Amino acid sequence: MTPLDADALFDAHRARLDRAVQANRQRTAWSPFMESPSRKHHPPGAHAAGRAAYEDRLGMAMLEDHPARVGWVGAEVSPYTGAPLDVRYPQVDVTALLEHVEAVRPPWARASPRQRVGVCLEILDRWSRQTFENAYATMHTGGQGFMLAFAGSGASSLDRGLEALAMAWAAMDQIPAQATFQRTFGPGPAVTLHKRYRLVPVGVAAVVTCGSYPAWNAWPALLANLATGNPVVLKPHPNGVLPVAIAAETARRVLQEAGFSPDLVTLVADEPDAPATVSLLRHPSVAIIDFTGSQRFGAWIEENCRDKQVYTETSGCNAVVLESVVDLDATLDAIAQSLSMFSAQMCTAAQNIWLAPEGVATPEGAVSVEAVCARLDAAIGRLVVDPERAIGLCGTLQNPGVLTTIDEVRQVARREQLSIVTDSHAIVSEAWPKARTATPLVVRCSHTDRALYGHEHFGPIGFVVVAKSRQHALDCATRDARERGSIAAYAYATDPARQDTIIDAFSAAGASVGINLLRQRPINFTAAFSDFHVTGLNPAGTACLTDLAFVARRFRVVQAKLELPSA
């Protein structure tokens, strides 16, 4: 182990940090990481080595040096193979762990922001070199397709982590370590005060990650906390431990190499039948909670952990307002992809496609609701007709409850005599014969069926919802965003004045909207350094990830001033 110097790490990564700070302000396209796994972008053998590194994890124990270990846990099952991963993680005594973390945190709190950010930049760089390994870990836990997993646990989340780190640095960097203050008080000579400003972290942060897409929120939260001096206790979903544990292992190693306690990053793993999240979150040592998961649990935290700083990203009822297009089939292809990609298990996936009774305006004239439904069905069909392509796109379902939800929605549709635009089926893949999968189910309904469409259905379930008019469709879509939450909304309208109306309406509902997204594929794509995330203005959560509000409260300023003796 070569010892690392935290200040030297800062210097080594300084150019990347400065560029990220600039990107945060310019918000144009930038990423220092590679989102494609194509061999032409990586050293020879990188992919095979990463896959082997993943396979070497199977059946093994991890984080054997973890504090407060009282046993081993781990019940992850690959949704591709149906086989247990058999990776064992420390089972920890939460109280003993937090006592230990409290004990080791002072030197990290006292380290300079520069040193802490230097270590964080190195962690991020090491993570970026583990992207193949982490992609396989994400695939076989959360269930993502490989391509998505590579981008999602790789560049997309690394970008978001660097973005948060740069934001934390910008917030801390504006406060000088010291200042000389000189002025007169009354008639005497000038008085000189030497002032020191200490940035004091607020305390231990618990970072709760979701099973399907852990890195996206975990990397920003972990780095924002660590950079501002707060130790991080990661609490992954019981079937999404491995990607998080790999990242924790790496972060712990870097911390140790840099002369700090590895226990500034720890992991509370659990199994579905013995969850540990509530006891962790309620522990008085936990001062910060970063949560990704269900709206229901997020609301519980916001209600019950009010003595702590809480940053949540939950879920919403994401709309597509479909009014007028230049190319209907290209539009429906884009929407179909959003309904299919990773089986719509992402917080930005579209769910409710809103139409006026007259259908959609196109250069060829109005296309009826009926025809739009038929052409959407065809678009989905094109995406899933080939099973191996389909499973690459749709990935798998980590949670068997998604299949139950699909069944339930199908039954409601039949009972209510709603037409099924596209039915869902399992993907029969030769590569993954035991995979748990489902192609999209799309149901046509009316705006009056809000009990059906008016909340998030986690999984590949969409609705074509027919409103009374275009404006009514927009009103309903934004009402749902306001009342039920929305992280991403979509709209298609060719008239600029109408685009402004749509933007104003979603803005008033606190929902970000993408207009006429066709060739930005997937339309769900959210770019770090450019796209803001959760607005905090509707029930989909409070954690923007990407703004000063996400970082500025994680540390406080304590000052000392010393009057220098008069000359």
Add this chain to the structure above:
Amino acid sequence: MTPLDADALFDAHRARLDRAVQANRQRTAWSPFMESPSRKHHPPGAHAAGRAAYEDRLGMAMLEDHPARVGWVGAEVSPYTGAPLDVRYPQVDVTALLEHVEAVRPPWARASPRQRVGVCLEILDRWSRQTFENAYATMHTGGQGFMLAFAGSGASSLDRGLEALAMAWAAMDQIPAQATFQRTFGPGPAVTLHKRYRLVPVGVAAVVTCGSYPAWNAWPALLANLATGNPVVLKPHPNGVLPVAIAAETARRVLQEAGFSPDLVTLVADEPDAPATVSLLRHPSVAIIDFTGSQRFGAWIEENCRDKQVYTETSGCNAVVLESVVDLDATLDAIAQSLSMFSAQMCTAAQNIWLAPEGVATPEGAVSVEAVCARLDAAIGRLVVDPERAIGLCGTLQNPGVLTTIDEVRQVARREQLSIVTDSHAIVSEAWPKARTATPLVVRCSHTDRALYGHEHFGPIGFVVVAKSRQHALDCATRDARERGSIAAYAYATDPARQDTIIDAFSAAGASVGINLLRQRPINFTAAFSDFHVTGLNPAGTACLTDLAFVARRFRVVQAKLELPSA
């Protein structure tokens, strides 16, 4: 009325804003405002005109154009004259007021940050020209001496307001209004997205100000809220309405001249026997609470208004750790001034003077506890021996309960056989024969008497507390800061290593500390653009006033992205 253009206001005040942004980062000494009322700094007649403007308020109604008025209230009594001011303020229906404010807020939310900050800079400039008037209003409501009132409702608070405004501008300015995003997705040509970022205010802010020193917290809170687009409902203390109402009147006029609704700044006045604060704070329209006042009410708000953003500044148990000095009498003069100035009714006033049993080290040798007490008594005596100087320094007591507290502490001291270092007496002033006043009461006690010294006594009450040793004194002082709150602590120690130990100890208690303050007079003085305020790390509150955390959550970002048609 000359109509104002908000953008032109921004340009007109731009140099001041830019200098303030720079000052916030450098934290050296700077102020664009004049803290001395001396005639040489002001136009001829300014003082007399300001006093006349104040006197013209007496017996009159204010804010006659205020919305939701259902009657008139106002029960302020001058603690200098004992006479009612007889200024009448609108009594409002809180629910009707908030409905109205919700109705008028959209245009202000849609105004650009530049326009809003331009209007705020103009408000601040207008306030600065009313300093003489507002000083008299502060004097005859809160009870401050004129000199303090002039600096306190003038430059010191104007600085703090400009500081918060500059911080809000810096936070908003880092987000561009729009960006062009261009990159390839897959093999096709580059895709161009036009992105717009809208800063969306979170909602109506209730700003609760204290009776004794309203401007200090009100100006930063009002300007931080208004700049970020949130309407402000001011809720002054029932005996501290006039300074706030004058500022509200001015802000309303500027808003109106700039083409916005004056009702973006409103006032909920009340009388002591019919308080309106709780119904205002609990109203669902109120999204932000800025509170200055008692720790007890602050804790109630933090507990009961958890669905809102809450920023509090309450009170603490401020210590002076007295170990070693270069000039004991100069040190005791400085401490005596802090115990006397405005009758220690400021959040930064010293209360508990901690000594080791061996007393204080001086260049002439150790000075015993007994001798320190005698020389402190003499120092206080020098300050209050002349009644007219004494009332100028001590000001008056708006709240008659302070006299009761003094009596109670005196009785406890007698009952517990604690020695009274300095007794309190009323100031018999010829200028203000009916003033309610008290000089400091100082009681000597032991560290075991925590029931006596271990909480804030609002008013001119101090304790000399003898601990078991120097280190024990520091331990006790920082324990009180940690557990009971502290906004400002003081220490005197000549050895640099010991200074570092003291700084570390107070820092760990989340309390800022001033070391060896002698010629910075008063030692309580806190400089905007240089000194940070509340740390948020102990029970004295959460509102730093002066950092990004104070402003960054008052707005959120909602974005829209529009894909441009392919070429």
